Amino acid sequence: xxxxxxxxxxxxxxxxxxxxxxxxxxxxxxxxxxxxxxxxxxxxxxxxxxxxxxxxxxxxxxxxxxxxxxxxxxxxxxxxxxxxxxxxx
Amino acid sequence: xxxxxxxxxxxxxxxxxxxxxxxxxxxxxxxxxxxxxxxxxxxxxxxxxxxxxxxxxxxxxxxxxxxxxxxxxxxxxxxxxxxxxxxxxxxxxxxxxxxxxxxxxxxxxxxxxxxxxxxxxxxxxxxxxxxxxxxxxxxxxxxxxxxxxxxxxxxxxxxxxxxxxxxxxxxxxxxxxxxxxxxxxxxxxxxxxxxxxxxxxxxxxxxxxxxxxxxxxxxxxxxxxxxxxxxxxxxxxxxxxxxxxxxxxxxxxxxxxxxxxxxxxxxxxxxxxxxxxxxxxxxxxxxxxxxxxxxxxxxxxxxxxxxxxxxxxxxxxxxxxxxxxxxxxxxxxxxxxxxxxxxxxxxxxxxxxxxxxxxxxxxxxxx
Numbered sequence: 251x252x253x254x255x256x257x258x259x260x261x262x263x264x265x266x267x268x269x270x271x272x273x274x275x276x277x278x279x280x281x282x283x284x285x286x287x288x289x290x291x292x293x294x295x296x297x298x299x300x301x302x303x304x305x306x307x308x309x310x311x312x313x314x315x316x317x318x319x320x321x322x323x324x325x326x327x328x329x330x331x332x333x334x335x336x337x338x339x
Numbered sequence: 340x341x342x343x344x345x346x347x348x349x350x351x352x353x354x355x356x357x358x359x360x361x362x363x364x365x366x367x368x369x370x371x372x373x374x375x376x377x378x379x380x381x382x383x384x385x386x387x388x389x390x391x392x393x394x395x396x397x398x399x400x401x402x403x404x405x406x407x408x409x410x411x412x413x414x415x416x417x418x419x420x421x422x423x424x425x426x427x428x429x430x431x432x433x434x435x436x437x438x439x440x441x442x443x444x445x446x447x448x449x450x451x452x453x454x455x456x457x458x459x460x461x462x463x464x465x466x467x468x469x470x471x472x473x474x475x476x477x478x479x480x481x482x483x484x485x486x487x488x489x490x491x492x493x494x495x496x497x498x499x500x501x502x503x504x505x506x507x508x509x510x511x512x513x514x515x516x517x518x519x520x521x522x523x524x525x526x527x528x529x530x531x532x533x534x535x536x537x538x539x540x541x542x543x544x545x546x547x548x549x550x551x552x553x554x555x556x557x558x559x560x561x562x563x564x565x566x567x568x569x570x571x572x573x574x575x576x577x578x579x580x581x582x583x584x585x586x587x588x589x590x591x592x593x594x595x596x597x598x599x600x601x602x603x604x605x606x607x608x609x610x611x612x613x614x615x616x617x618x619x620x621x622x623x624x625x626x627x628x629x630x631x632x633x634x635x636x637x638x639x640x641x642x643x644x645x646x647x648x649x650x651x652x653x654x655x656x657x658x659x660x661x662x663x664x665x666x667x668x669x670x671x672x673x674x675x676x677x678x679x680x681x682x683x684x685x686x687x688x689x690x691x692x693x694x695x696x697x698x699x700x701x702x703x704x705x706x
Contacts, residue, residue, distance in 0.1 A: 263395060289409065293395040297415040297435035304394040334394040 252279045252328040256290075259334060266290050276307060277320035279330060294332055306335040341664035341704035344681075345386075346673050347374040350697035352388055355679065362681050362692045368407060369400075376659060378442045379705040382450050385468055386705075389439045397436050401469055412436060413455050413463035413472040426495060427488035427516070427551065432459050438492070441659075443500040446507025456497025456512060460487050464526065475526045483531065483550050487517035490553040490572065498658055499557035503581075504564050511582055513557030513569065518549045519582050535585035538573050540618075555598045556658040560607035566636075568610045570600040570658070575612060577637055588637035593624040599661035601670060603685075608636040611663070611686055613656040613672060621655055628652040630672070632686050646689035647680060654678050659701035673699030 251270040260266055266287060273279035284291045296302050300318045307314040307322075308331040314322050324330060342357040352374040356365040368374075369390060376389040386402040399412045418424070418434035426432050437458040445452030445464075455463040455472065462475040478484065487495035492515065499513030508525040511532065518533030533549035545551055553572035560566040567578040574595040575588040588595065596617030603609035612631045615621050623629065627650070630643040648654075654674030661672040670686055673679045677696040680689045 260395065263392065263398075292398075292412070292414075293392075296396065296433075298418055298433075302394065302396060 251326055252324045252330055254279060254283055254330045254332065256294075256332045257334055260293060260332070264290055264293055266293075272326075274323060275320060276309060276314060276316075276322045276324055276330060279324055279328075280320065280332075304335045306333045307331065308333065340666045341669060341706050343705040344662070344671050344679075345377045345379065345703045345705050346679060346696060346699055347377050347388070347659075347701040348673070348677075348697040348699045349373050352377060353696060355692060362679075362690070364693060364696075375700045376439060376442055377701065377703055378444070378453075379703060380444045380453070380468075381706075382444060382447065383468060387442060387453075387469060389442060391438055397438055399439065399469060410469045411471060413439070413457055413461070413474070415461060416474060425485060426459070427486045430489075430494070432485075432494060435459075436461075437494060438496070440492075440496045440498045441500045441512075443502065446502050446504075449507050452507075454500045454502070454510065456500055456514075458489075458492050458496045459494030460484060460497060460514065460517065462497055462500075462512060462526075477527055478520065478522075478529050481529060484517070486548075486550050487514060488551065490515035491555075499554070501557060501559040501567070503559070504561050511557065511559065511567070513554040515555060515572075516551055516553040518552035519554060519557060519567075519569070519585075521582055532582040533585060534583070535578075535587075536569070536571060536573070536576055537587070538571075540573070556600050558600050558602045558610075560602050560604075562605045563607035566602075566607035568600050568602050570597050570612055572596075572618065575600075575637065588633075591631060591637075591640050592642060593627075593629065593631075597656070598658040599656050599672065601661050601663040603663065603667045604665060605667055606634070609634045609667075609685075610637075611661065611670060613661055615655055622653045623655075626651045626653065628654050628674075628678075630670075630682075630686050630689075641686075643682075643686045643689070645687065646682075646691065648678075648691075657700055660699050662702045662704050664704040669704065671702050671704065673702045675699065 255268045256266040271279040271282035344355040346353040351370040352368045378387040388400045390398045400407045415434040424432045441456035453465045463472040501511045503509035521532045533552045536552040554569040565581045569576040576585040594614035601611045628647040671681045678694045679692040
């Protein structure tokens with residue numbers, strides 16, 4: 251299962267420890283986490299379920315390419331980091 | 340008389356209490372977070388707070404007797420694939436909550452009903468104290484909505500909501516930039532009601548179009564509801580026929596530009612404004628912070644400065660940061676440079692409560 255780590259700055263607003271999640275894409279892995287933590291969804295994704303404008307995701311050292319559909323592939327050994335983009339100020 | 344203020348700031352929600360004649364900061368919630376607006380609902384006793392976390396989006400919190408709890412924020416529906424939805428400037432409208440710019444209770448006969456105005460231009464309603472929200476589709480789907488434009492914000496902002504005291508189904512909203520809109524049936528049908536407003540900064544053929552007007556703030560007299568006041572980007576406007584028509588109040592010293600307006604709860608001819616230099620500079624005229632007040636529907640104005648800084652003051656007062664209490668005697672405003680000022684005599688004299696708050700978005704009297 252892929253490992254998902256959320257920025258520590260998010261922990262102040264909502265409990266979201268690092269998680270192990272199954273899925274073939276970033277979307278599937280995140281959805282697996284949201285199934286047990288629905289409130290977290292709105293902190294990471296916008297109303298259209300795209301990555302929030304000032305959020306960033308890094309998969310195995312590479313920035314997410316598909317910010318709308320989150321279709322970037324992940325493997326069972328992947329590390330997914332959900333971070334703040336510096337663009338947000 | 341209200342003895343409590345809620346001050347929403349860039350770095351927290353501050354409670355300011357009056358004790359023994361002195362106003363003091365009594366406590367803070369959400370310290371460090373960007374609290375943009377609050378509402379105390381007298382009907383239910385609930386407090387509401389809007390938090391804009393930037394990266395993490397806009398959240399809504401509610402408090403009854405206990406601790407604050409996050410509740411649902413209004414959410415935009417899925418944008419149909421291929422739909423082109425652009426604002427008046429031709430920019431794509433995001434179908435996502437960018438900010439909450441107004442939050443008001445429905446009428447006294449509508450327990451639990453809240454109205455919420457947002458950026459990018461959606462009006463929402465809750466019937467259950469904010470537990471769930473519905474987008475008012477009749478307004479969102481009106482083709483004229485696509486003529487609205489951002490003004491000071493990237494996309495259109497519904498910043499003012501006035502529920503008519505004569506009937507809760509009559510609601511007027513102010514939009515930057517989309518003029519004033521009115522429903523008389525609780526939100527099923529809407530009409531733009533900004534005739535008479537004009538925007539000298541627009542091309543001449545567009546300057547009087549009601550649907551592109553930029554009222555910064557809209558308030559309605561509770562004792563004479565046909566009277567509305569608007570602080571508009573282009574100056575001060577008044578309506579005497581429930582937004583059917585508007586007339587400019589021109590040449591108000593030291594400036595008729597500003598963001599905020601307050602109207603006396605029982606004297607419709609009495610209103611207050613906080614002027615600034617028009618319009619890109621947006622600082623007090625001559626570095627002197629003043630409040631202007633009319634008692635005769637705008638024929639004359641007093642320039643009120645006692646107790647306010649009169650040199651090197653660069654405070655700006657945002658549209659939600661001037662408040663009046665139920666008595667009509669107490670006013671308060673908070674500024675972008677962290678000042679909080681209170682008057683207990685309708686603005687004749689002001690007291691600086693603090694000048695070291697974070698930049699302020701909004702002020703409300705509570706209770």
